[in-house]
Amino acid sequence: xxxxxxxxxxxxxxxxxxxxxxxxxxxxxxxxxxxxxxxxxxxxxxxxxxxxxxxxxxxxxxxxxxxxxxxxxxxxxxxxxxxxxxxxxxxxxxxxxxxxxxxxxxxxxxxxxxxxxxxxxxxxxxxxxxxxxxxxxxxxxxxxxxxxxxxxxxxxxxxxxxxxxxxxxxxxxxxxxxxxxxxxxxxxxxxxxxxxxxxxxxxxxxxxxxxxxxxxxxxxxxxxxxxxxxxxxxxxxxxxxxxxxxxxxxxxxxxxxxxxxxxxxxxxxxxxxxxxxxxxxxxxxxxxxxxxxxxxxxxx
Amino acid sequence: xxxxxxxxxxxxxxxxxxxxxxxxxxxxxxxxxxxxxxxxxxxxxxxxxxxxxxxxxxxxxxxxxxxxxxxxxxxxxxxxxxxxxxxxxxxxxxxxxxxxxxxxxxxxxxxxxxxxxxxxxxxxxxxxxxxxxxxxxxxxxxxxxxxxxxxxxxxxxxxxxxxxxxxxxxxxxxxxxxxxxxxxxxxxxxxxxxxxxxxxxxxxxxxxxxxxxxxxxxxxxxxxxxxxxxxxxxxxxxxxxxxxxxxxxxxxxxxxxxxxxxxxxxxxxxxxxxxxxxxxxxxxxxxxxxxxxxxxxxxxxxxxxxxxxxxxxxxxxxxxxxxxxxxxxxxxxxxxxxxxxxxxxxxxxxxxxxxxxxxxxxxxxxxxxxxxxxxxxxxxxxxxxxxxxxxxxxxxxxxxxxxxxxxxxxxxxxxxxxxxxxxxxxxxxxxxxxxxxxxxxxxxxxxxxxxxxxxxxxxxxxxxxxxxxxxxxxxxxxxxxxxxxxxxxxxxxxxxxxxxxxxxxxxxxxxxxxxxxxxxxxxxxxxxxxxxxxxxxxxxxxxxxxxxxxxxxxxxxxxxxxxxxxxxxxxxxxxxxxxxxxxxxxxxxxxxxxxxxxxxxxxxxxxxxxxxxxxxxxxxxxxxxxxxxxxxxxxxxxxxxxxxxxxxxxxxxxxxxxxxxxxxxxxxxxxxxxxxxxx
Numbered sequence: 001x002x003x004x005x006x007x008x009x010x011x012x013x014x015x016x017x018x019x020x021x022x023x024x025x026x027x028x029x030x031x032x033x034x035x036x037x038x039x040x041x042x043x044x045x046x047x048x049x050x051x052x053x054x055x056x057x058x059x060x061x062x063x064x065x066x067x068x069x070x071x072x073x074x075x076x077x078x079x080x081x082x083x084x085x086x087x088x089x090x091x092x093x094x095x096x097x098x099x100x101x102x103x104x105x106x107x108x109x110x111x112x113x114x115x116x117x118x119x120x121x122x123x124x125x126x127x128x129x130x131x132x133x134x135x136x137x138x139x140x141x142x143x144x145x146x147x148x149x150x151x152x153x154x155x156x157x158x159x160x161x162x163x164x165x166x167x168x169x170x171x172x173x174x175x176x177x178x179x180x181x182x183x184x185x186x187x188x189x190x191x192x193x194x195x196x197x198x199x200x201x202x203x204x205x206x207x208x209x210x211x212x213x214x215x216x217x218x219x220x221x222x223x224x225x226x227x228x229x230x231x232x233x234x235x236x237x238x239x240x241x242x243x244x245x246x247x248x249x250x251x252x253x254x255x256x257x258x259x260x261x262x263x264x265x266x267x268x269x270x271x272x273x274x275x276x277x278x279x280x281x282x283x284x285x286x287x288x289x290x291x292x293x294x295x296x297x298x299x300x
Numbered sequence: 301x302x303x304x305x306x307x308x309x310x311x312x313x314x315x316x317x318x319x320x321x322x323x324x325x326x327x328x329x330x331x332x333x334x335x336x337x338x339x340x341x342x343x344x345x346x347x348x349x350x351x352x353x354x355x356x357x358x359x360x361x362x363x364x365x366x367x368x369x370x371x372x373x374x375x376x377x378x379x380x381x382x383x384x385x386x387x388x389x390x391x392x393x394x395x396x397x398x399x400x401x402x403x404x405x406x407x408x409x410x411x412x413x414x415x416x417x418x419x420x421x422x423x424x425x426x427x428x429x430x431x432x433x434x435x436x437x438x439x440x441x442x443x444x445x446x447x448x449x450x451x452x453x454x455x456x457x458x459x460x461x462x463x464x465x466x467x468x469x470x471x472x473x474x475x476x477x478x479x480x481x482x483x484x485x486x487x488x489x490x491x492x493x494x495x496x497x498x499x500x501x502x503x504x505x506x507x508x509x510x511x512x513x514x515x516x517x518x519x520x521x522x523x524x525x526x527x528x529x530x531x532x533x534x535x536x537x538x539x540x541x542x543x544x545x546x547x548x549x550x551x552x553x554x555x556x557x558x559x560x561x562x563x564x565x566x567x568x569x570x571x572x573x574x575x576x577x578x579x580x581x582x583x584x585x586x587x588x589x590x591x592x593x594x595x596x597x598x599x600x601x602x603x604x605x606x607x608x609x610x611x612x613x614x615x616x617x618x619x620x621x622x623x624x625x626x627x628x629x630x631x632x633x634x635x636x637x638x639x640x641x642x643x644x645x646x647x648x649x650x651x652x653x654x655x656x657x658x659x660x661x662x663x664x665x666x667x668x669x670x671x672x673x674x675x676x677x678x679x680x681x682x683x684x685x686x687x688x689x690x691x692x693x694x695x696x697x698x699x700x701x702x703x704x705x706x707x708x709x710x711x712x713x714x715x716x717x718x719x720x721x722x723x724x725x726x727x728x729x730x731x732x733x734x735x736x737x738x739x740x741x742x743x744x745x746x747x748x749x750x751x752x753x754x755x756x757x758x759x760x761x762x763x764x765x766x767x768x769x770x771x772x773x774x775x776x777x778x779x780x781x782x783x784x785x786x787x788x789x790x791x792x793x794x795x796x797x798x799x800x801x802x803x804x805x806x807x808x809x810x811x812x813x814x815x816x817x818x819x820x821x822x823x824x825x826x827x828x829x830x831x832x833x834x835x836x837x838x839x840x841x842x843x844x845x846x847x848x849x850x851x852x853x854x855x856x857x858x859x860x861x862x863x864x865x866x867x868x869x870x871x872x873x874x875x876x877x878x879x880x881x882x883x884x885x886x887x888x889x890x891x892x893x894x895x896x897x898x899x900x901x902x903x904x905x906x907x908x909x910x911x912x913x914x915x916x917x918x919x920x921x922x923x924x925x926x927x928x929x930x931x932x933x934x935x936x937x938x939x940x941x942x943x944x945x946x947x948x949x950x951x952x953x954x955x956x957x958x959x960x961x962x963x964x965x966x967x968x969x970x971x972x973x974x975x976x977x978x979x
Contacts, residue, residue, distance in 0.1 A: 017871050027789070029777055030778070030779055031710060031777045031778070031779060032778075039710065040708060041706070042706045042707055042710045043710065045704055045706050045707050046701050046704070046707045046711075049700060049701045049704055049707065050701060051699075052726070053697045057659055057693050057694070057697055058694070058836075060664060060665075060668065060689065060690070060693045061690060061693070063665075063668045063672075063692050064668060064686060064689050067668060067671040067672055067674075067676070068671070068676060068678075068686060071607070071671055071672065071673060071674050071675065071676050072675075072676050072678070072968065073608070073675040073676055073677045073678075073966065073967065073968015073969065074967050078673070078675075079673050080608075080609075080673060080674065080675055080970060081609070081673045082608060082609045082610065082674070082970065083609075083610055084609065084610070084612065084672075084673055085610040085611065085612055085613070085617075086612070086614075088612065090613075091613060092671060093665075094421070094613070094616070094662045094665040094666065094669075095616070095658065095662055097661075098657060098658040098661035098662065099658050100659060101657075102654045102655055102658055103760070105654050105700065105704070106651050106654065108344075108704070109457065109650050109651060109654065109703075109705070110647045110650075110651070111704075112704065112706050113646050113647040113650060113692070113704075113705045113706060114643040114647070115706075116705075116706035117642070117643040117646075118640075118709065119640075119642075119643075127804060144919055170385075171482070171567075172474075172476050172477035172482050172567075173474060173475075173477065173573060174478065175443045175638060175712075175713055177713075177813050179710065180779075180883065180907060181777035182710070182712045183638065183706065183708070183709020183712070184638050184709055184710075184712060184713065185637070185638050185639075185640060185709070186638055186639045186640060188573065188574070188639075189476065189568075190565035190567060190568070191640075193639075194640075206789075208781065210712075210713040210714065210781035210782075211478070211713055212401065212469075212470055212782075212783040213477060214397075214401075214468070214477065214482065214483075215397045215398055216397070217397070217402075217783065217784075217785070218397065218785045218786050218787065222946045223499055240975045261402070265651040280543050281567045281568045282670075283570075
């Protein structure tokens with residue numbers, strides 16, 4: 001019963017928000033229209049929290065309105081107890097109810113945080129597609145190590161296949177996000193962070209840096225395209241046929257600050273480029289102390 | 301090396317019309333203030349009556365003047381951002397990125413460091429010693445240095461408009477972006493030195509307030525009889541003392557990175573930006589409670605006075621304040637859940653963050669229960685309080701949501717976060733300070749502020765707030781990141797237009813505040829506060845005259861209960877005259893604190909522009925000034941008993957003419973304080 005009520009209130013809430021958004025054009029909200037299970041779960045946690053907090057919020061609204069009206073100074077019919085300053089059952093209530101809600105939330109928060117840890121691989125029975133993302137001023141470079149290709153400002157992957165992204169920065173701190181698929185994680189030079197995402201069905205989404213990084217920040221975005229398996233293979237073949245290759249020299253040029261860089265395909269990538277980008281900031285030391293990261297392949 | 305470091309004629313802002321007009325307004329503003337002072341022939345009064353004064357009330361008023369000026373400046377920044385974003389769909393708007401980012405950086409820096417901090421220091425300076433039944437703060441000279449250091453920082457932010465540029469790194473100044481490799485100019489240095497110098501002032505302020513509360517209470521004023529405002533000041537002071545050093549250390553390290561080629565936070569050479577982020581928020585989270593706790597204190601005073609009822613749950617409110625203070629040091633990591641910490645670490649900080657909602661919820665309910673069975677009078681301070689109670693809950697709600705790490709992964713760095721913290725800081729902090737400003741203005745100046753314009757300002761602020769920030773929650777759900785100079789997603793624009801309209805209505809609120817001040821000064825004769833107790837108050841600051849005599853209390857009051865002044869009125873001893881007066885010792889005026897502050901300002905400027913000889917000269921000046929002060933023997937003056945008697949005779953003559961109770965005319969007035977149980 002209570003679940004049904006909570007569910008209903010969430011629907012009403014989502015509808016209300018949707019109305020707010022759709023009233024003004026296309027419904028392009030990545031969070032209200034998720035394309036993958038991670039955003040869906042994170043959003044669900046938000047709605048759960050919102051619902052349970054109503055236990056406190058609604059009484060506050062009602063009490064504020066009621067007391068302001070009932071106990072307005074000119075209303076001489078209302079009871080007036082100028083020395084009422086303590087009543088123990090109320091003390092228990094005002095400490096107890098918020099505490100109970102927070103405890104309830106805690107039981108959602110801890111498992112939710114573990115379940116939705118961005119470092120967790122997503123298990124769908126399909127081998128994940130590995131992608132290495134590099135934040136540059138002001139663009140994103142995606143390296144596909146298995147396919148030995150690289151792309152600027154476009155991330156293409158098959159729907160239904162988990163996406164295992166390793167992230168670093170070759171400049172200031174960035175934050176990588178594709179809101180329709182899941183939450184963000186920082187990209188930092190000399191370090192590697194991870195994100196695991198999954199798209200349920202083919203879709204075109206946007207992703208970007210959301211941590212302010214300078215002049216070109218507003219345009220530091222990319223298209224994230226979930227395709228069918230066949231389309232993905234066709235896309236890889238297309239990239240493979242590109243004229244440009246990403247060797248050390250080409251990378252140096254690419255890494256220089258530039259804005260609104262068009263989608264660029266590289267049919268071949270310098271070996272271990274991603275590890276070298278990290279190592280560059282660590283005195284050339286490729287081994288990363290973080291345990292979650294597999295030992296890097298080769299040292300220089 | 302150049303004599304003027306890296307300062308050249310090119311540093312003047314003639315490269316852009318908008319930058320040049322900003323500089324023009326700043327210079328004109330400063331010149332017109334000087335012109336007004338000259339016109340009224342008031343330089344002598346300004347210098348000898350105010351700048352050199354160590355009187356805590358005057359220092360408090362000067363703090364609040366700094367805060368109000370900086371509120372205007374910070375609001376102009378906000379209005380520019382809102383208007384830029386309202387038009388910047390598929391267009392560049394009118395602000396280039398290199399200007400837009402200076403504006404969001406200075407907006408945050410100003411509002412936190414140079415609006416909120418001076419406002420709270422000012423209110424506390426003005427009221428807290430009087431609530432204690434004290435004649436001054438514990439360290440009046442240090443108090444004055446704190447004021448001038450804060451002003452020096454504010455001055456550095458203002459002068460960055462005229463000479464050079466301000467930081468583009470946001471108010472948090474995250475490295476490595478804020479490092480010299482990525483932002484080599486003077487902007488980040490302006491930010492750094494402004495924050496550093498005012499931060500040292502704030503540390504000293506915290507020490508001063510804490511020692512005052514511990515050591516300077518009137519006889520009988522036990523800790524559990526302190527008015528709630530003073531309790532919140534006590535906790536805030538402790539937070540200041542423990543939190544600000546973290547900021548100072550982080551800023552010094554960043555300054556070393558930038559000026560001396562160190563590598564604390566750089567990408568390469570073993571630097572690590574994550575250390576800065578930890579240090580910054582180790583200060584940054586307690587800081588938001590430093591800001592909001594005194595506002596909670598104001599609400600506690602206001603809600604009791606205007607409900608004409610004792611504060612409900614005093615002990616609960618004290619405990620909740622202490623709990624918030626303690627917990628505020630255990631949650632800093634929630635500002636960077638997305639930095640790759642393990643699930644266990646994120647869970648811990650998420651739980652700690654949600655726990656803060658418990659004492660905060662307790663406070664909200666206790667305030668509501670204070671209104672319960674009261675006789676509420678809707679004066680402007682009470683309007684702000686009610687507006688706060690309702691609106692703040694929404695901010696608390698979004699805060700609890702953001703405290704859940706998985707939600708934060710999605711919402712971090714979006715406008716949802718912007719909406720959340722403005723939802724805490726505008727209704728929570730600013731409404732509290734504005735309520736305090738209108739509540740205690742008669743105490744400071746001896747006449748009441750116009751209530752009609754006060755109410756108008758409230759309605760503009762609250763309606764403007766909802767219009768400006770509710771769309772930002774929705775925009776967060778639409779995925780809009782913060783700090784976007786332009787964008788390509790059409791669905792965002794309508795919300796941004798509504799938000800810009802909201803900002804315009806807030807502007808009307810600010811205009812109402814200015815009109816209120818002007819009208820109130822014009823009509824002050826009709827709104828004089830003759831008794832010193834304009835609202836039928838409960839705590840000791842209402843025992844003094846309005847404005848109070850330099851010594852506050854001719855005779856230090858004896859405290860017997862919570863709501864000490866109310867209790868004195870009940871017992872009929874509030875206005876008893878002593879048999880005889882005694883000499884009162886107060887600190888003398890001195891130039892030295894202003895000299896130290898001025899040297900601090902020039903020092904900051906010199907460090908920004910690498911004018912090393914000037915920086916050394918300023919440090920030497922500060923050192924010499926401190927040595928001189930430390931060697932002085934006659935830093936005090938004595939007000940002889942005869943003069944005290946003359947002042948007090950005038951006060952009682954005025955009291956005799958005044959109405960018995962200035963609130964008695966109000967239709968909601970519930971009556972004089974009566975002996976316990978008589979109601």
